[in-house]
Amino acid sequence: MADLNPEVLNALVRVMNGELDIETLTDEELLSLAAATRPDVARSTLHRALVELNNRGKRFAQIADDLGVHEATAARWAKPPSEDRRRRRGSE
Template identity: 45%
Template structure:
C-alpha cells in the first residue's frame, strides 16, 4: 500500500475538486494516488461497516456523504456478494 503522506492525501482531496491539479505531483506521488484509488472499493466497505457498527444507519451515512441508502448498503456488502449481484443484473 502506498504511503499516506500529506502530499498524497492533499492530492486525493484535489482530485475530487480539480483533477488538473494532479499535474503538480511527481510520478511517485501519482502512483501513490493510483494505489489508494485502486483500493477505494475495499475502503468504502471497511469504513461503512465500521460506521454501521457504531450505530449509524445506511440512510444516515448516505445523507452525510451524499449517497443513496441503497448505495451505502451495497458498500457494506462483501465484494464477492456485489460481484454476484452485478452478474445477475446483467
C-alpha cells in the same frame, strides 16, 4: 503497492475535492494515488469505512444522506467486495 499513509490519503482527498491540481504532482505521487484508487483497494476501503460508521451507530440512511446516494446504495457498498468473476472465467 503504495502505502495508504496519511500523506497519500490527504493528497487523494485534496485531488478529489479539486483543491490540488493533479498536474502538479510528481510521478511518485501520481503512482501512489493510482495505487490507492485501484478498484480493488478503493472498494475494500469503502466497505471498511461504511461498516465502521455503521458499527458506530450511524444508520445507512444517515450515511447515504451524507454521501448523497440512496440508502440501498450505501447498504450495498457496505457489503464485502465480491470476487471478480470475469477474471476467473477467462483463466479457466
